[in-house]
Amino acid sequence: MPPSPEAPRPPDERRHRFESVYAAHRARILGYALRRTADPQDAADVLAETFLIAWRRLDDVPPGDAAKPWLYGVARRVLANHHRGERRRSALVGDLAGRLRTDLAAHRPAAPEGDLAAIAAAFGELSDDDRELLALVGWEGLDRAEIAAVLGCSRNAVRIRLHRARRRLARALDRHEAPVPHAHALPAAAINGERA
Amino acid sequence: MNHDIDRLVGRIAPVTDDTAADLLTDDTAADLAGRIMLAPADTAEPADTAAVPAPRRARRRLAIGLPLLATGVAAATVAAVLVARPGGSGDPGGHAPSGGAHPRVQLAAALTFTRKGHYIDVRIRDPYADPARYRKEFAAHGLDVDLKLVPSSPTVVGTVVMEGTSEGTRPGDVSEIRVKGACEVASGGDDCTVGVRIRIGYTGSAQIVFGRAARPGEQYQSSNRADARGEAMHGMVFRKRPVSEVLAALKQRHITVPEYRVMVGNESVARYPGQVPGNWYVHDAVLWAPGQVVLFAGPKPTEDDRPASPPTAPAPTPTAGSGAPSAP
Numbered sequence: 428m429p430p431s432p433e434a435p436r437p438p439d440e441r442r443h444r445f446e447s448v449y450a451a452h453r454a455r456i457l458g459y460a461l462r463r464t465a466d467p468q469d470a471a472d473v474l475a476e477t478f479l480i481a482w483r484r485l486d487d488v489p490p491g492d493a494a495k496p497w498l499y500g501v502a503r504r505v506l507a508n509h510h511r512g513e514r515r516r517s518a519l520v521g522d523l524a525g526r527l528r529t530d531l532a533a534h535r536p537a538a539p540e541g542d543l544a545a546i547a548a549a550f551g552e553l554s555d556d557d558r559e560l561l562a563l564v565g566w567e568g569l570d571r572a573e574i575a576a577v578l579g580c581s582r583n584a585v586r587i588r589l590h591r592a593r594r595r596l597a598r599a600l601d602r603h604e605a606p607v608p609h610a611h612a613l614p615a616a617a618i619n620g621e622r623a
Numbered sequence: 624m625n626h627d628i629d630r631l632v633g634r635i636a637p638v639t640d641d642t643a644a645d646l647l648t649d650d651t652a653a654d655l656a657g658r659i660m661l662a663p664a665d666t667a668e669p670a671d672t673a674a675v676p677a678p679r680r681a682r683r684r685l686a687i688g689l690p691l692l693a694t695g696v697a698a699a700t701v702a703a704v705l706v707a708r709p710g711g712s713g714d715p716g717g718h719a720p721s722g723g724a725h726p727r728v729q730l731a732a733a734l735t736f737t738r739k740g741h742y743i744d745v746r747i748r749d750p751y752a753d754p755a756r757y758r759k760e761f762a763a764h765g766l767d768v769d770l771k772l773v774p775s776s777p778t779v780v781g782t783v784v785m786e787g788t789s790e791g792t793r794p795g796d797v798s799e800i801r802v803k804g805a806c807e808v809a810s811g812g813d814d815c816t817v818g819v820r821i822r823i824g825y826t827g828s829a830q831i832v833f834g835r836a837a838r839p840g841e842q843y844q845s846s847n848r849a850d851a852r853g854e855a856m857h858g859m860v861f862r863k864r865p866v867s868e869v870l871a872a873l874k875q876r877h878i879t880v881p882e883y884r885v886m887v888g889n890e891s892v893a894r895y896p897g898q899v900p901g902n903w904y905v906h907d908a909v910l911w912a913p914g915q916v917v918l919f920a921g922p923k924p925t926e927d928d929r930p931a932s933p934p935t936a937p938a939p940t941p942t943a944g945s946g947a948p949s950a951p
Contacts, residue, residue, distance in 0.1 A: 449656050458643035462636055482659045547635045565632030593628050
């Protein structure tokens with residue numbers, strides 16, 4: 428049952444709730460940010476600011492699984508601000524950014540080659556909106572209802588936009604003659620049963 | 624079927640959640656959580672709730688705890704991005720006394736202090752006053768408050784862009800005065816901070832940064848979205864449009880573009896008028912100074928953010944750029 432926003436939580440309960448939300452979602456929010464910015468400092472800021480907002484608005488954080496799209500929605504707005512140049516260096520981040528920078532150097536794969544490069548190129552041609560929608564599915568693993576919550580639109584709108592985004596990616600893959608990996612061998616444009 | 628194309632997208636994810644989990648060690652994560660939870664939050668004792676007539680407002684807490692300020696990061700560092708000038712009572716220039724019920728304790732030259740029950744509401748009257756004067760006026764009220772004003776884009780003027788309080792500050796000691804529905808907040812929601820309310824007898828220290836109007840040519844340290852209502856590029860269509868077209872539209876509004884940002888490899892670098900082809904495309908715009916914006920541009924309609932070399936957010940910004948104003 429959702430908590431009443433009017434009912435103040437005892438401090439301990441509040442901390443516990445925050446800690447459980449944080450533990451459950453911190454890696455995926457960091458992952459979300461890292462997948463969308465090359466700058467570990469930005470990613471660290473997005474992580475810190477997203478959970479700072481969650482802490483401050485804990486009563487607004489939906490219970491259970493619904494917390495996930497709520498957090499992605501917050502992270503999305505925080506990240507958008509960074510991309511708009513409204514950089515807010517959060518001191519909360521501490522040395523996290525520095526550590527991420529060092530550690531990421533070891534983790535981040537080189538530029539994609541071959542098949543992956545073609546897929547990435549086709550993906551890169553899509554509009555920001557299309558890419559984000561496809562990424563929310565392919566990278567974040569969200570379902571339509573969750574995406575609707577992240578983007579603040581209806582499920583039906585998500586369904587339609589997702590359909591179109593997939594079709595546009597399929598066409599772009601065709602243009603790039605992206606050799607679709609053997610494991611899922613299928614002509615890109617055939618995915619939606621049509622030729623561009 | 625769709626799963627296949629979704630799986631293709633999944634394969635080009637630059638970083639997996641598992642990698643992110645590895646990067647964020649338990650210790651680091653716990654440190655961050657600890658710092659976040661230092662930020663005051665809605666923790667009023669239950670006993671307070673019944674007693675305080677407007678508990679939600681009274682319990683509203685500051686955005687950030689002391690650590691933020693203590694580290695001396697850029698002055699415009701904020702957690703809550705406050706973006707629009709609130710109407711009515713929030714306007715520091717048009718502050719209307721709220722009637723005989725709340726007599727103003729002191730009409731100071733630089734600040735207004737309005738007594739409301741056990742609290743003092745503080746708003747700015749003279750945005751260009753020497754910060755030392757603010758400090759003096761706060762001290763006259765027995766308050767240790769460090770107030771700064773930073774040049775801001777029009778819709779940020781008069782709003783609080785950063786706040787911090789010392790450790791040990793109790794919920795309710797310092798709170799925001801918010802006006803709901805008057806503005807658009809970048810982090811979500813639509814209520815803006817227009818002042819601060821301090822409990823009479825508060826013995827901690829607080830640091831508050833308000834936005835003020837920028838002088839001609841003075842760079843903003845805090846800004847709204849370029850196309851937000853009330854800002855220079857409101858209503859303009861500029862993303863994915865050719866640079867020449869956007870420049871022409873800006874000219875009609877008497878807005879100039881002193882600098883550009885373009886991506887070179889992974890790096891955002893500055894370019895100056897004449898160095899960016901007119902047939903390039905505008906990706907984004909940032910408010911820079913009165914009558915000036917900075918455009919993010921590139922040869923393609925959108926920034927190519929392929930996962931392996933995604934664009935960073937623009938490196939130099941009005942707050943980080945040119946070094947001068949941001950480092951305290």
